[in-house]
Structure formats: C-alpha cells, structure tokens
Amino acid sequence: MYKLEIACFNLESALITAKSAADRIEFCSDLLAGGTTPKIEDIKILKEHSSQAIRIMIRPRGGDFCYSKDEFEEMKSAIKIIKALDVEGFVFGILNSDHTIDIKRNKELVDLAYPYPCAFHRAFDRTQNLNESLEQIIYLGFKTLLTSGMSQNVDSGITRLKELVRLAHNRIEIMPGGGLRSTNISKIKIETNAPYYHSSALLNNSEIANLEEINRLKKLIN
Numbered sequence: 001m002y003k004l005e006i007a008c009f010n011l012e013s014a015l016i017t018a019k020s021a022a023d024r025i026e027f028c029s030d031l032l033a034g035g036t037t038p039k040i041e042d043i044k045i046l047k048e049h050s051s052q053a054i055r056i057m058i059r060p061r062g063g064d065f066c067y068s069k070d071e072f073e074e075m076k077s078a079i080k081i082i083k084a085l086d087v088e089g090f091v092f093g094i095l096n097s098d099h100t101i102d103i104k105r106n107k108e109l110v111d112l113a114y115p116y117p118c119a120f121h122r123a124f125d126r127t128q129n130l131n132e133s134l135e136q137i138i139y140l141g142f143k144t145l146l147t148s149g150m151s152q153n154v155d156s157g158i159t160r161l162k163e164l165v166r167l168a169h170n171r172i173e174i175m176p177g178g179g180l181r182s183t184n185i186s187k188i189k190i191e192t193n194a195p196y197y198h199s200s201a202l203l204n205n206s207e208i209a210n211l212e213e214i215n216r217l218k219k220l221i222n
Contacts, residue, residue, distance in 0.1 A: 006199060
C-alpha cells in the first residue's frame with residue numbers, strides 16, 4: 001500500500017487533512033517561507049482532531065538551511081517541548097555554508113528527537129552529490145527523505161528520484177514532493193515506485209489544502 005503525506009502550512013489545512021484519506025500530516029507554518037515551526041497551541045489543537053500520524057517541521061526561519069548558534073538552540077528547544085506532545089516525528093535539515101550536510105548538528109537533533117523518527121526535508125535538493133548526501137542522511141539515522149530529486153519539482157527531478165529509490169534500497173523512505181498533484185502523481189509513482197508521496201494539495205493559488213484533491217491523490221496512488 002502506497003502512502004500519502006500532506007504538507008499543511010496552517011491549522012485550517014491541517015484540520016481539513018485530518019478529515020481526509022491522507023496517511024500523515026507534515027505540520028508547519030508560513031507557506032511563503034517554505035515552512036517553519038508551527039505554534040505549540042496549534043499542534044495541541046491538531047492532536048485533538050486528528051487520528052493520522054503528525055510530523056512537525058523544525059525550522060526557525062525561511063531562507064537557507066545554514067543556521068546560527070542561536071537558531072540551532074531554538075531548534076533544540078522546539079524539539080524538547082514538542083516531544084512532550086507525543087507527535088509522530090520531526091522534519092528538519094541543516095546544511096553547511098558550502099551546501100554539504102551538517103553531520104554534527106543533524107546528528108544532535110536526531111538523537112534529541114529519539115525515539116521519534118525524523119525526516120530530512122528538501123534542503124537535500126540544495127546539496128551537490130546525490131549519492132554522498134543520501135548515504136550521510138541514512139548514516140545520521142533519518143527515516144525519511146523528502147526530495148524533488150535535486151530539482152525544482154518532481155517532474156524535472158524524476159530521473160534522480162528513481163535513482164534515489166534504487167540507491168536507498170529500503171534503508172530509508174524516499175518521499176517525492178515538490179509540485180506533486182493529482183495531475184502527475186500517477187506518472188511519478190509508476191516511474192519511481194517510492195513508498196510515500198508528499199503534496200500540499202493546494203489548488204488555484206489557495207493557501208488552504210483542498211479536501212477533494214487530497215482524496216484524489218490517495219486514490220490515484222492505490
């Protein structure tokens with residue numbers, strides 16, 4: 001059974017997704033920033049209304065993925081607080097200034113999040129060496145890699161997505177995301193055979209997830 005995760009950038013989208021056929025919610029805030037850590041109050045509300053697994057974005061700001069000492073401390077503090085809410089896991093990714101994986105800091109966050117699983121997000125797509133970056137993320141203990149195949153979207157990254165699934169060899173969950181909609185999910189699934197798929201299910205420039213689109217996505221992958 002193939003599974004679907006919906007990225008929700010606000011509480012309204014998350015509550016809509018909670019009523020859908022989606023398997024998992026990636027909860028964050030600030031769509032324009034590409035997703036940042038949501039408010040604790042919103043996480044609590046979502047927990048009350050959702051039966052799906054919920055993963056929380058840990059990201060102090062938009063922009064690049066190279067964080068200051070204070071920003072890193074903010075990420076650690078957020079994980080400690082949110083762990084007490086018993087969510088399903090966390091989503092983050094830290095790079096060095098040369099766009100390589102920051103081994104030390106990512107490892108510290110993965111260890112801090114334990115026993116909850118962690119996903120490395122699309123910061124991966126800014127790295128240069130596909131094979132090396134993948135192996136480092138697996139070594140660090142991440143359970144999921146969200147990626148558009150080191151491209152702007154899943155359509156242009158489809159060849160690399162297929163390669164990532166092959167190289168991962170079930171050691172990590174490769175999850176295509178970035179421009180994934182009901183119009184292209186069947187093609188991406190056929191080409192990659194990835195186990196999980198990630199979409200915001202946003203249509204017509206709306207910032208609110210579309211319930212019909214979510215259910216359509218789920219139906220198409222199964």
